[in-house]
Amino acid sequence: MTSSDSASTTRQPVVIAGAGPVALTAALLLARWDVSSVLLEAKPTREAVGSKAICFQRDVLDILDRVGCARQAVGEGVTWWRGLTLYRDHELFETTFPQAGQSAFPPFINLSQSQLEEYLFDRVAEEPRVDVRFGHRVVGLDQDDAAVTVDVETASEGTRVTGRYLLGCDGAGSTVRKLVGLPFEGHSFDEQFLIADIRAELPFPTERRFHFDPAWNPGRQVLVHPQPHSLWRIDWQVPADFDLEHARASGELDARIRRITGDAPYEIDWVSVYRFHQRIASSLRVGRVLLAGDSAHLMSPFGARGLNSGAQDAENAAWKLAFALRGWAGERLLDSYHHERHAAARENLRVTGETMRFLAPQDDEQWAHRRALLQRAVTDPTARAQVNSGKLAEPYWYLDSPLTTPADDITGFPEEAGVDRPVVPGVLCPDAPCRVAGRPQVRRLRQLFGDGFVVLVHASDAPQSRAIEPPIQVHRIADLEVDGADVIATALEAAPGSATLVRPDGHIAAVVDAADRASIVAAVGRACGHAVAA
């Protein structure tokens, strides 16, 4: 639902600053929990210009599925399974993606951010629990023990909006972050990136192609990504003094594009020049205020971690805010939002920081080192292993979260996470085909998640689902299997007699003995942030 009216004071359970993709996702997820929200967006109307994000990761498609947008996104987007890294004409290596279980979704789709936003706005238009107010700029805030009140500037007047919680999804320059006094620590790069979406018939396969030192951009790099309808994202590394307007006027931009398209006709759909940043808010929670998406963290896009992790922030925040509003959990669950998502952002910054150190050398010596390494990488596997063209998004593993009942044998997020994803507490539960008697719409395990806790029991007798709060569904794995095959049990690596507790966001919270009811109850309590007995 959208509106441009203002009222002198509005009250909603959750106020959201911004109506970007993270805000819209959060609002739709809150609506699933029957929680209403008001989105305050500074822009006077929706702007569908330009793109920014194009790559959406498989597990994020599950989040989009929970808000009703995945079918359209996958139907429209270009699906891809392979990333290829080249040095001049040599193929250095290919990137593959982890597949725990059997997902219905491809590892990545490419779709413009503005198209995804359109799907999200379409869903919002049908959702009475979401009130979007354009032309409403957040300019002040005040909070106490009971509520948070936001001062809003509109074209005609000032107004105030009050909520129990405020979710700051107002992007990189976040006013909310500044108003709660949080520094945005980190640094920015001098090197620039010229990014264009070009419509042309090009002979490239549907894969991510990362070219170091191609003839089209000697000494630097070019990333090429397919998008729907013959649109190509081309991302050139350009020097710090590159001037887009001069390049347009002088014909340099056309010449650059022609080096890739040859004589084929092309149209520029969108072009911009970016400097990238590596920054993080020092905390993601200050009292009743949570930060999500680019307001909380900003990273270079090589690896597609910005919006993908912003959607995961939205999902993490939504169920915790809903639990707090329902009285099912309290301060500790809200604190775990900072704990889990700050750790995820730090990991994303670590990974993208390493990539940027390789992609944007800071002095002549580093450039020379990179040139020599790339040359050696053609024949030397050790050198090849050091070439970094971006590590693609991997949902964070909450191994050391206070909500996770830890497994004994795994303790930290591994350096090379993403290659093999273990099935252990803290990690996203794998997907698999599934069926539930009386619920024909459920065809995949992950479609069971999102509305409470789920306990998957690998035992002949399962405890019953209970109408308690928070809601807990209990399923016997054998009853969920399609055609009697052991696909779910295999994907879960479920030992006979075990029970896997899955959180509303699909992360495994615990694997316990199904016969030990007390340990299931304790794991649920822990996953709700209740104190754990020593």
Ligand SMILES: Cc1cc2nc3c(=O)[nH]c(=O)nc-3n(C[C@H](O)[C@H](O)[C@H](O)COP(=O)(O)OP(=O)(O)OC[C@H]3O[C@@H](n4cnc5c(N)ncnc54)[C@H](O)[C@@H]3O)c2cc1C
């Ligand atoms: C070139 C490029 C390529 C990228 N590629 C990818 C990719 O492939 N995959 C990926 O996952 N990520 C990618 N990203 C990152 C992705 O675009 C961002 O992470 C994403 O836009 C963040 O969404 P958001 O909703 O947090 O913020 P935004 O999209 O910035 O939305 C914030 C909203 O808040 C509004 N706002 C600001 N201030 C106020 C205020 N005071 N009051 C009210 N409203 C306000 C703004 O108008 C805006 O609508 C890329 C980024 C760039 C630059």
